[in-house]
Amino acid sequence: MTAIARARAPRPDPFLDIDSYDPEADLMVMNLGPQHPSTHGVFRVLLYLDGEIIIKAVPYPGYLHRGVEKLCEKLTYAQITPIVDKNDYVAPMLNEQAVNMAFEKMLGVEVPPRALHMRTLLAEIQRVASHLLWLGTFAMDLGGALGGGTSVFMYCFREREAILDLFEKLTGCRFHYNTHTVGGQRHDIPAGWAAEVHRVLGAISDRIDEYEAMLSHPIFLKRTKGVGVIDAQLALELGLTGPLLRASGVDHDLRRDAPYHIYDQIKDLKVAVESDGDCLARYKVRVVELRESIRISRLLVDNVPEGPICGGRPIKQPGQFKAKAGQVYVGIETPRGELGTYLIAGGGKMGDTPYRLKIRPPSLHALAVVPYVFPGHSVSDAVAILGSLDPIMGEVDR
Amino acid sequence: MSELMLNPWIRALFWGLVMITGVMTVTAWSTWFERKFAGRMQSRMGPTLVGPLGLLQPIADACKLLQKEDLVPDSADRALFNLAPVLTVGFAMGVAAVVPFTPTMLAADLDVGVLWLLALSGLMVFPTWMGSWASNNKYSLIAAMRAVAQGISYEVPMVLAIMVPVIMTGTLSLSDMVADQQKNGWLIYRLPLTGLIAFVIFFLASLAEANRIPFDIPEAESELVAGPTTEYTGMKFGLFYMAEYIHTLLSSAICAAVFFGGWDGPIAPGLHWMLLKSVILFVFLTWVRWSFLRLRSDQLMNLCWKYAVPATLALIPVTAFYTVYAAGKGGV
Structure with a gap:
């Protein structure tokens, strides 16, 4: 049995002989x-190569570890939002929502309907921005920094910039918004914002057709079809969520299956599912989601109900929220999958800070497929697969 | 003057100097053009700050490259490491000697110009391999392997494709080839489809030899950092880049000469036509580069051995039969 055949044969556990490298x-x-x-x-992957074929791949994350979870134990509930912004820096809105939903559940704070509506809207617009960034970087992985890939990258960044401008109008920040807080939102929708949203998203939805046409090219298909197949079984075992899981044929979307915010009011939410589990399927799923998110955002932005944007008392001092001892888990669907927040509150003297805040980042689970999927592929494919997983190291390492 | 130019040595010296200066200059500003072009394609500006329209950008780039620290890795093979960039530019420039811009404006009117051209293109693999091996870097090593595989494979369809013009015109001299086209029509359309297919394959093969997208597999920035040039800094890196551009420009010029009738064209002087055709082909190359993704190396090999080589092999007998038939009827 050659080394290549061995690598292509089913491998029960790639980690068993993790450091036994035979010279x-x-x-x-x-x-x-x-x-x-x-x-x-x-992110480091140790590749054992036979020629250009990968025989074994060992991922080593952790280079971007910042101790966010530990830091959160020292901060009060109202202070944590801007810290978690930096976890998934491509979709910060959803990080803010995740922790604040957990805090609200723990503290028993009611969120007014307008704030819930705005959260849904912001989450969907953020999903568009995040998927656009993914599309651009994926094309760049396939096409190089000096070639066609960069063209797609530049176009996608141009559209994403327009979305960041929308967010800047709303919150004053392009990136790390700090707009969610315990009980609702900090910034209300400014006048004329809805029209802007329609203009930007309309332009993007027209242009997605063009990008799709640009990428529906034989070279793109050759590079992605059948590359990096994750079957449904492996996906479920490794805890994959989001587009990766749906590309492997598992119909699962928290927005529909465990609705939060006002997702239960969106009746015809289309969940994209592909069965192939390869890079092409992941691309297709994300493009459909891009269109769907644009559609939902345009629907939502017209129907924002009137009312207050923040429930409960306004925050005057950082330590004003006191939690009783207990624990909650909140999972939301980010562009990369299920972002879980597991919060244990100490209660009593320790009531104003979390006792433990555990964040379950979808990207960490996505990277777990590396040792299973890389072997048997060439280095070029490894780059394509890594790109298709859409890992954000900020949330992997936290 | 004209008597002097009849002496082949003086002519070689004169046009050689003109070519080197000319090609170097054009190469420098072709980088500017490519950056402007790519910028426009990607809805950005391209270079704007240095000089009007950013026209002095190539000079600024050269100054920057010259100022960079000249690093040689400790574990590198010094001699080979330093030799590779010089050779790569040398081989690329060597091709310029036989490119016929006008009947008189060529450095060496070799009887075997085509052979010279193919030999130098074949040699282009060596400096890449040499530099990568001498760098003692794993990314470079993989890149070198890819470059050698690609260079040697594409040599085959390239040689076979250029046989079509050689059979049709019955000469190995590039200037005679153009003269023949002036008399009997351009090779691209003289024999329906055959010339076109030969041109496409020759063009693709020279793209592959110049490591341009979609065939920039040895360089593959997103996979192999910078491929063969990973360990190179400053002007040595610059020389590799220069060689790539020289190769691309000269490939366009050779295609223009061999398939599009070189200096043949109405009204304007021959040189204008030759340059115009070369520039159009170069723009086309640039356009391709900034709109395509990269193939994988095994897919590239498939394309070469399963499509390009059989196609050219089929072309040669077709062309040969046609040429014999036409000769029997009293010339093409």
Whole structure:
């Protein structure tokens, strides 16, 4: 059995012989990362190569660890929002929502309908921005920094910039908004914002057709079809969520299956499912989601109910929320999958800070497929697969 | 003057100097053009700050590259590491010697110009391989393997494709080839489809040899950092880049000469036509580069051995039969 055939055969556990590298086997050991153009941040994969074929891949995350969860234990509930913004820095709105939903559930704070509506709207617009960024970087992984890939990248960034401008009009920040708070929102929708949203999203939905046409090219299909297949079984075992899981044929979307915010009012929410589980399927799922999110956003922005944007008392001092001892879990659907927040409150003297805040980042689980899927592929494919997983190292390492 | 120019040595010296200066200059500003073009394609501005329209950008780039620290990795093979960039530019420039811009404006009117051209293109693999191997870097090593595989594979369809013009015109000299086209019509349309297919394959093969997208597999920034040039800094890196552009420009010029009738054209002087055709082909190359994704190396090999080589193999007998038939009827 050659090394390549062995790698292509089903492998029960790629981690079993994790550090037993046999120098006699004539493999080349290569570090992909941590400083590498295609690792989307700082992520290291140790590749054992036979020629260009990967025999074994061992991922080493952790280069971007900032101790966010520990830091959250020292901050009061009202202070945590801006910290978690930096976790998934491509979709910060959803990070804010996740922690604040957990706090509200723990503290028993009611969120007014207008704020809930705005949260849904912001989440969907943010999803558009996030998927656009993914589309651009994925094309760049396939096409190089000096070529057609960059063209798609530039177009996608142009559209994303328009969305960031929308958010800037709303919150004053392009990126790390700090607009959610315990009990609702901090910034109300400014006058004329809805028209802007319609203009921007309308333009984007027209242009997505063009990008799709640009990418429905034989070279793109050749590079993605059948590459990096994750079957449904593996996806479920590794805890994949979001587009990755749906691309593997599992019809699961928290927005529909465990609705939060006002998702239960959106009756015809279309969930994209593909069965192939390869890079092409992941691309297709995300493009459908892009269109669907645009449609929902345009629907929601016209029907924002009147009323207050923040429930409960206005926040005067950081430590004004006191939690009783207990624990909650909140999961929401981010562009990358289920972002879970598990909160244990101490109660009593420790009532104004979380005792433990555990964040379940979808990207960390996505990276768990690396040792299963990389073997048998070439280095070029590895880059394509890594790109299709859409990992955000900020939330992987926290 | 004209008597002097009849002496092949003096002519070679004169046009050689003109070519080197000219090609270097054009190469420098072709980078400016490419950046402007790519900028426009991607709805940005391209270089704007240095000089009017950013026209002095190539000079600024050269100054920057010259100022960079000249690093040689400790574990590198110094001699080979330093030799590779020089050779790569040397081989790329060597091709310029036989490119016929006008009947008189060519450095060396070789009887075997086509052979010279193919030989130098074949040699282009060596400096890439040499530099990558000498760098002692794993990314470079993979890149070198890819470059060699790609260079050697695409040599085959390239040689076979250029056989079509050689059979049709019955000469290995590039200037005679153009003269023949002036008399009997351009090769691209002289024999329906055959010339066109030969051109497409020759063009693709020269793209592959110049490592341009969609065939920039050895360089593959997103996979192999910078491929063969990963460990190179400053002007040595610059030389590799220069060689790539020289190769691309000269490939366009050769295609223009071999398939599009070179200096043949109405009204304007021959040189204008030759340059115009070359520039159109170069723009086309740039356009392709900024709109396509990259193939994988095994897919590239498939394209070469399963499509390009059989197609060219089929073209040669077709062309040969046609040429014999036409000769029997009293010339093309």
